[in-house]
Amino acid sequence: AALAAATPVLRDAPIYTYRDAGGYDGHYYGQLASDPTLSDPQLGGGMDNYSYRARRILGSALAHLLAGGDRIESVRLYAALNLAVWLALAAVLWRLLPPGDWRATAAWAAVLFTVGTLHAVRCALPDLPALLGVALGLCAVERGRWVAAGLAFALAALARETSLLAAALAAAHLVRQRQPRAALTLGALASLPVAAWLLFIRLRLGQGGGGWDNFTLPLTGWLGRWSECFARLRAEPDRLLAIATLLGLVALTVQAACLLLKRTPANVWWWVGAGYAAFMFTLNRGVWEGLPGAAPRVVLPLTLAF
Numbered sequence: 001a002a003l004a005a006a007t008p009v010l011r012d013a014p015i016y017t018y019r020d021a022g023g024y025d026g027h028y029y030g031q032l033a034s035d036p037t038l039s040d041p042q043l044g045g046g047m048d049n050y051s052y053r054a055r056r057i058l059g060s061a062l063a064h065l066l067a068g069g070d071r072i073e074s075v076r077l078y079a080a081l082n083l084a085v086w087l088a089l090a091a092v093l094w095r096l097l098p099p100g101d102w103r104a105t106a107a108w109a110a111v112l113f114t115v116g117t118l119h120a121v122r123c124a125l126p127d128l129p130a131l132l133g134v135a136l137g138l139c140a141v142e143r144g145r146w147v148a149a150g151l152a153f154a155l156a157a158l159a160r161e162t163s164l165l166a167a168a169l170a171a172a173h174l175v176r177q178r179q180p181r182a183a184l185t186l187g188a189l190a191s192l193p194v195a196a197w198l199l200f201i202r203l204r205l206g207q208g209g210g211g212w213d214n215f216t217l218p219l220t221g222w223l224g225r226w227s228e229c230f231a232r233l234r235a236e237p238d239r240l241l242a243i244a245t246l247l248g249l250v251a252l253t254v255q256a257a258c259l260l261l262k263r264t265p266a267n268v269w270w271w272v273g274a275g276y277a278a279f280m281f282t283l284n285r286g287v288w289e290g291l292p293g294a295a296p297r298v299v300l301p302l303t304l305a306f
Contacts (some may be wrong), residue, residue: 007042010034013072026079026124028053032060033078034071038204051207056126057197058159059085082121085128086112092135114303115248116296127297130160134272134301137190141170141268146182150189157194162279164191166301169275173268216284225249225288225295232291245292252296255306256280273305 010031028047035043036057044050063078064071090112097104111117120127133156140149149170156163167190174183201207229246236242256277264270280299288295296303 007031007034007040007045009071010046010075013075015072015075024123024125025053029056029060029126030075030078030124032057033063033067033074036061036064038201044205049210051201051205052211054201054205055161055198056159058155059126059129079124082124082128085132086117086121089117089128089132089135092132092139096135096139111300111304114251114296114300115244115292116298116300116303119292120297120300125297126159127300130156130163131300131304132156133159134163134166135304137166138170138268138272141174141186144182146174146185147189150186153186153190154193157190158197161194161198162298163301164194165275165279166272167191169271170268173265173271176265214284214287215282218281221284221286221288222253222281224285225293228285228289236291238291241291248292248296252280252299252302255302259302259306269305272301276302276305 031043031046032038032054034040038054047053059081060074060078063081064074067073067077090108093108093111097108099105099108117128117131119125133152133154137149137152137156140146140152150167153163153167153170156166167187171183171187171190174180174186226249229242229249232242232245233239255273259270259273259277263274276299280295280302283295283298287293287298
């Protein structure tokens with residue numbers, strides 16, 4: 001549906017499109033892969049919010065680069081990119097959670113096969129590249145590599161701007177550890193590339209893109225999600241999907257409760273997990289609604305930290 005309204009070079013290209021399957025955000029990021037410089041005046045015609053989508057440029061730009069600038073091949077590569085990112089995340093988690101006991105194996109599988117991860121891979125969304133960047137950034141913080149950490153968080157934020165929250169929380173942890181210079185280095189490296197890209201979007205497109213309507217009063221969206229899930233159990237034809245969505249909500253709630261109640265401020269992973277737990281409770285109903293909904297992938301750093 002989105003490609004049908006896209007720029008002519010994509011509309012007439014030999015790209016397979018699922019008909020009558022509904023649209024999803026991956027359509028928009030695939031279109032961005034054809035021209036990550038945002039120079040095509042027709043590019044935004046097939047998107048719901050051009051400047052908002054353009055913030056999350058990393059995957060689209062990487063696909064364009066790997067395709068050598070070929071606009072059609074860029075779209076094809078973008079569609080497959082998350083498979084490679086998923087494998088890279090599996091390798092990073094293998095180092096973080098080395099095999100040897102059932103808990104490590106269960107944790108490794110839980111991150112790779114959670115609903116948020118699989119939804120991001122299936123729909124070619126930017127959440128998984130962002131999660132990989134956050135994981136690499138936190139690993140670098142643990143090793144005292146502030147420059148590497150800042151650059152990893154910068155890449156994560158260029159994939160999804162909310163990843164700046166992870167960078168801010170890691171910097172807060174460093175301040176608490178009496179390492180203000182390290183915190184400043186990490187924060188500057190993480191935020192400046194994103195700030196420069198946002199300025200470019202504003203100069204190119206003349207607008208910032210919004211996105212603040214994704215938030216609401218604390219607990220409002222989360223409480224509404226519970227009532228929606230129970231209603232879905234009665235009305236949804238795909239009962240297994242409705243049950244899985246409810247279990248996903250239960251899992252996220254348990255993860256958030258554990259991290260908020262069991263404080264371990266000496267651990268940088270706790271800072272990120274607790275921060276994203278609080279962040280989860282501010283998401284509005286629009287982020288939660290649907291099967292499985294966007295929230296499980298938006299708060300993937302919570303699951304990773306847990």
